[in-house]
Amino acid sequence: MRIVVLVKPVPDATGQERLRPDGRLDRTAAAPVLNGADEYTLEAALRLVDAHGGEVTLVAMAPADGRDALRKGLAMGATRAILVTDDLLAGSCALSTMQVLAAVLRTIEFDLVLAGADSADGGGGVVGAGIATLLELPLVSGAAAIEEAGEGAIRVRRLVGTGEETVEATLPALVVGTQLLGEPRYPTLKGIMGARAKEVAVRTLADLGLAGTRIGGDAATTLVLAQRGPAARSAGRVVREAPDVAAREIVDFLVERRAVR
């Protein structure tokens, strides 16, 4: 199966991440790493290929230093990567991101596209569904397990409000995954060495035929007007008492906060 995994380089969650005064991400504050949710979908893709053969292509839209984050995905076992990077994309909105990634998918052949549930930085969680819509692909989200279901179809166990359901989708299709797809593998030493030789193809908007279109930072549909740090929570009370005394303190506090009548 030819699988595309959409990945996003995001700032490493070290506590140093921040926005610039203009509300855009300060990319100098924290090194880019592979978005956590995307590692689960990559793991699912690698398991499918391990079992049935095929190849995994990573596709990302990011500044040029996002290449380092893609290396990890290649070390885990992806076959190749495509990185769309262009100065015109700085400050892009979610709509532009969908349009650019959809444009990449139009240039390659695939059976299955996998997307993470959301990104650790922006976290809107809308891009996967948007790309499926733009490309008119069958869309399955909340995936907990993915398996082949004969020629040209997959079976997906997915989470829904009432529990779980199992669906079959005809390929090509787009699946949005969850953490239940399985613990991402660690890159082996061999994988890390091998990743150096793998191709990271760089594409610009012009390469995708999108130059001059209403796309990227200048065409952003959304803009940040102001930003601030989170409101500090006032210091709480600490209790260190015998269990029955502590229990009484907890109940009294819950009564005071009207959680208990």
Add this chain to the structure above:
Amino acid sequence: MTGAIWAVAELGPDGLPTRLSFEAATVARALATAAGSASAVIVAAAAPDAAATALASYAPRVIVVRLPADAGASNVATAGAVAIAAAAEQPEILLMGATPDGREAAGILAARLGRGVLGNATGLAWSEGGDGAAAGPRVEMSVLGGRALTTSAFADGHGIVTLRPGAVTAAPGDATGTIQELAIPAAFASGVRVVGRADAATRTASIEEAPIVVAGGRGLGGPDGVALLEELAGALGGAVASTRAAVDAGWLPFAVQVGQTGKTIRPAVYVGIGVSGAIQHRVGMQDAGTIVAINRDPDAPLAEHADLYVIGDLFEIVPAVVAALRARAT
């Protein structure tokens, strides 16, 4: 004049709107009042009538789209129907919950309508412009896992907003709204077909809707700790939630995991037992109204975020709390 503001309803397993749907309807009404425009709620479902009646108390106009029964459970079909209605009437703003289904719908609508999306709003207000953007809603959002709060706008005033639970308190309107059925051509060739369903073993209250949430972490230690967690949740009338560690250990289901890759909740009261409060968990619960924690470790990260932090053995303290709560109830 500003175009209409729509809320998109999401229905629970009982076929009635979720609490978040009423909150979205309330926000839509408030924004429309401020903007001098109209608001509506749209409900697209196979059996929309009970939900439409309930929503009419919260919106001056309820738009009903009756989906074919076989598409009834599909959120993709729901979003497709909303997109058709929105393409016809061109509302200025579409609001929906920042839930898995709401986010999926927002992505579909953004692509179909060519609109921008502002996700995970924690507050909305109307602006007449002059603050760097066109007249329209100003959307407060929490980004970078809660490390920054931003105020954003749509460049041309048009857009889609997903709303976090608890951004507003749902309040009915002054008058009951009109219910209007809209005929949408039934063409939903999704390429996806349902071949099996398994309802959750226990139909627990949705943790995103519950006013009281009791979460357990690694400190639960195993099934005995989980039993205590469930007892405490029962005594408080709250929903059970989990950290990533307790899900990975197989003690609690992923459906109740709070935090990065799990759910974001904003209950009035959050009680954490055996929860250290790693940043990956905090991003999902830090906006709770009141935070209470019971933990052996005096230096766990949650200590800095709790309104009441009790240091001690949860296996001793939780039974005492449950006993005290039961004594009060009798």
